[in-house]
Amino acid sequence: MLARIDLPGAQSGIVDACGCHSLCHVRSPVSEPILQARGIRKVYKSTSEDLEILRHVDLDVSANEVVAITGVSGVGKSTLLHILGALDRPTEGDLTIQGQNVFQLPERELARFRNERIGFVFQFHHLL
Numbered sequence: 001m002l003a004r005i006d007l008p009g010a011q012s013g014i015v016d017a018c019g020c021h022s023l024c025h026v027r028s029p030v031s032e033p034i035l036q037a038r039g040i041r042k043v044y045k046s047t048s049e050d051l052e053i054l055r056h057v058d059l060d061v062s063a064n065e066v067v068a069i070t071g072v073s074g075v076g077k078s079t080l081l082h083i084l085g086a087l088d089r090p091t092e093g094d095l096t097i098q099g100q101n102v103f104q105l106p107e108r109e110l111a112r113f114r115n116e117r118i119g120f121v122f123q124f125h126h127l128l
Contacts, residue, residue, distance in 0.1 A: 033060035035084065040093035042079050053079045054090070086114050 040057035043050050053076040061067055069077050082088040083095065086102045095102050102113060 031062045034063050034098055035059070035061040036094075036096040037084060038094045038096075040080070040083055040090045040095070042076070042083065042088075043091045054083075057093070059084075085118055085120060086110060087120075 037057055037059040040054055040059075041052070042054040043052045045051075057080065059067075069080060071077050079088070083090050086095065086097070089103055097113075098117065100113065102110060105113060
């Protein structure tokens, strides 16, 4: 199963979003999800104004499913991937991976969880 997720500013993809500020309500028809994101919201606070990057993202990803997140620069692709990889915490929302709500884990256990269950391939080799 291949699903392509388009963030605002990208051309239409295989999976439809409901047209709000960010990707939302994407459901996989394949099998029980191994990753579930519910109500993911990310806001960066500043002294002048808050910058909302992600707004109420819901996403299911099943085993053996391939998902592509596309969009123009600055729409929140990397922010979403950092949250889905448990490298960053959302302002609101839950992330469940293999039945574990990862943001309920203490930092030390979350680090162990990432080490044992999540793999990362960085875009630029110098980030390693």
